[in-house]
Amino acid sequence: MRWTLKPTPASEDIRHLVNELKVEPLIAQLLVQRGITTYDEAKKFFRPELSHLYDPFLMKDMDKAVERIELAIHNKENILVYGDYDVDGTTSVALMASYLLETYPNVATYIPDRYTEGYGVSLKGIDYAEDNDISLIIALDCGVKALDQIQYAKEKGIDFIVCDHHRPGTQLPNAIAVLDPKRDDCSYPYKELCGCGVGFKLVQALASKKGVEVEELVPYLDLVATAIGADIVPINGENRVLAYYGLQVINSNPRIGFKAIIDQIKKKTLTITDVVFIIAPRINAAGRIKHGQHAVNLLMEGDLDTAQTFASEIEVYNTDRRSLDQEITEEALEQIKNNKEEEGFTSVVYNENWHKGVIGIVASRLTETYYRPTLVFTKSGEKLAASARSVKGFDIYDALERCSEHIEQFGGHKYAAGLTLLETQYSDFKKKFEAVVGASIDTKLLTPEVNIDAQIGLDQINQKLMRILKQFAPFGPGNMTPIFMAEKLQDTGYGKGVGEGEKHLKLSAVQKGIGPIGAIGFNLGDKIGLIKNKNSFDAVFSLDENEWNGTVNLQLRLRDIR
Template identity: 65%
Template sequence: MRWIVKEKPDPKKTEQLSKALGIDRTLSSILVQRGIDNFDKAKHFFRPSLEDLHDPFLMKDMDKAVQRIQQAIDLNENIMIYGDYDVDGTTAVSLVYDYLRTRYPYVATYIPDRYKEGYGISFAGIDFAEDNEINLIIALDCGIKALDKVQYANEKGIDFIICDHHRPGGQLPGAIAVLDPKRNDCSYPYDELCGCGIGFKLIQALGLVFGDTIEALSPYLDLVATAIAADIVPLTGENRILTYFGLKVINQAPRPGIAAIVQQIKKKPLDITDVVFIIAPRINAAGRMKHGSFAVELLTEDSFEKAQAQASSIEKYNTERKGLDKLITKEAIDQIKENKEEKAFSTVVFKDNWHKGVIGIVASRLIEQYYRPTLVFTKSGASLAASARSVKGFDVYNALNQCSDLIEQFGGHKYAAGLTLDPKNYISFKEKFEYVVQQTIPKELLERQIQIDSELFLSDINSKFHRILKQMGPFGPQHMKPVFMAGGLRDNGYGRRIGENEDHLKLSIVTGADQKTYNAIGFGLGDKYDLICQGKTFKAAFTIEENHWNGITSLQLNIKDLQEDS
């Protein structure tokens, strides 16, 4: 792992902020690094307010979207809320449906079948709308490239409002309104919202018309925070505000569906990491293993007792998903080894019976193993479908765009995408994708790296330091939990490998500066035991976290990497 130590910010600004806030210089240095370089910015950062959210009508076409929804309500038209089957899509559908049904009875939901219809807006979904006399479809987390589908709906007299956050193509669909901050002609101040975040801006705009305060909309933020965490969008700007308040809702007054999931895991309070690894996978499991509509039913259920039964069923789907994920990952690794592709610049694997619902997870697992842009294909009807994942710094969407002549359709982000192609093009695509990656990826991006925010003396770690560090959360992409570096460390002799396969390290660290012992855990670092044994000095890159054990809370170092002391 390559350690990259961030450049120290302006010392004058660091000193001024340290004095203004009464905090440690190391912490003020990290804040200045992140653009929080004066008291006013720090006030907004440490004390987020829903009032700091942008006016939703700054988003292109928001006025048209609101007017069309008002028209539908005035004319007693049927409205269908349509969304993708992943966490972002199902939470977005649940949010807009939940809000509209408090005002209007003629609202339905629709989640496409992952296996029969595939990603995004489908002809089958529009046919369903026609059969049920739907006049208006509000599409969430999808639709920005669905030109033919929207045209098909228009021909049937069905209007569309598109709420998407993916990159548009060269032409926008012919919808009544297209809400997407990534539109070239949209000057909305923040363009990193997820699909559910766009849905929230829509109900925020409707709320302004209907007379709702922003506080009245806060109960919907458990959904928004879950989507932000699951979709791995930057935790900056509006996303950070929405997540900050969303976590409060999750911990204090979650909707019955989320409360039922939380009850099963018996952990409180939950932080953003818990949302990513506990709540989101369970919501996702419905769409992966069965149907995304089960997730919407859970998230819009008013009865806690019914939600408990639904959450129990989804827990079974999640258990099944884990088993498939493990099996397919092993088969994919075996395929890579068999084809002698361990040293390629990309990973592209395929097996026709791999479960379509878990190939995205498998792609992420393969990146953990080989650390390079990865696509996992399976059979989907007459086509092949793939999930793509990328390594830090490499835009897999752009790489796919360079292979578009071999692809039927694709969409997504810099680090995650989906695509379909004709089976006869698989080998040609695999070869071209490998060539594109080989020609465009800087070699250093194929090596794992860790960003170090600051050096830190372990003796500087105390309860106040950690309390302020916690207040800098929630953490996520582009605002990661600070990583520190310290050298001259030794294990006191009690360090050992732990875990079923001795994959992890448990350490008790001392430094030359003092004789205090610092507890530490290093997940996945079992193979670095030789660095710390027999009294050797070493340096560590680490975060600081709370360890809860037998009712006792203590601070520990979460070691991300170890190196020989130089």
């Protein structure tokens, strides 16, 4: 790993916060590194409030969207809530549909089939709307690039409201309203909402027209927090407020569907990390293995017994997903190993039999292993479909845009995207993609980087520091877990490899007589030689609590040692 120590901020900014907040210089430094330099900014950071949320009507087209939904309700029209099959899409559909159904019965939900319809707005979905006399479709987490499909709907007399957060193309679809903070002509102050976040702003706008305060909408924020975590959007600004309150709902009064999942995993308090690694994969598994509608049914269910039945089914899908993911990852790694002569700046692999539902996870695993922009292809009907994942600092969406003559369709973000192409285009695309990445990537980005907030001594680590660091949560892009570095550590002599194949490293560290403090390094078992015989070593770590036999101790969560 590349160790990058962040520059120490200006000493006057640190001094100012030390005096204003009465905190240690280390805490003040961490805050300034997050752009917090005043008492008011610190108060907003540590005490997020619903009053910090922006007026939803600041979003372009929000007034048109609200007006059209109110008209549909007044005219007793049938409304279809349509969303993508991933976590952001299914939570968005559950949010919007359950809100509308509280006061209006003519609402149906639709999730496209990952395998027969693919990503986004489908013609089949529009035909379904026509067959069921539906005249308004609210599309969530998709639609901003569905020009042809929305025009097709228009010709059938079906109106669209689009709630999306993906980058629009040069032209917007012919919809009644396109809610997307990334529109060039949208002056909404916060640009990083996920699809469910944009859906929540529409709900907030609809509710405010009825005189309902945002406080009454808090029960919906468990869905929004889950989408924020799963979609890996920045957890700062408005997302921080939504995630903060959403986590409180998850831990104190979750919806029945979440309760059914949480009851199965038997974990007391869930962090945003738990949401990402425990709840989100289960919601995702429905769309990957069976159908995304199963996830929506679970998230909208009001009866606990029924929800537990749904959650049990989804648990089976998740187990299937895990074994498929493991099997395909091994095959893909083998393919890369056998194609060493092709090795360059990218990893592009293809097998027509790979399960389309897990290629995104496999792409992420390959990126972790080889740390290069990665594409995993499989056969999807007559075409090839791929999931793309990038390395930190490299915009894979831009790279795909520069290969667009060899692509049928693509969409996504800076670090994750999806695409389809014809089998005859595969070879040319692969060459072009390698050439584009090779010509534009800074080669240092091909080595994973760990960003270090501060160098500290073990004497600075105590329960008071841990208590304050916990208040920095929820963590995520834009507000990552604080990472520290300490030099000239020694193991007390009990360091060892633990876990299956001894792939993790467990030790007890001291520094100039200070300590000992326990440390665990996941997947660092191969570095045991560096700490043997009381060798001196440096470490990069976050702080963690380890509970054992009812006792809670601080420990170092090692990221790397040298």
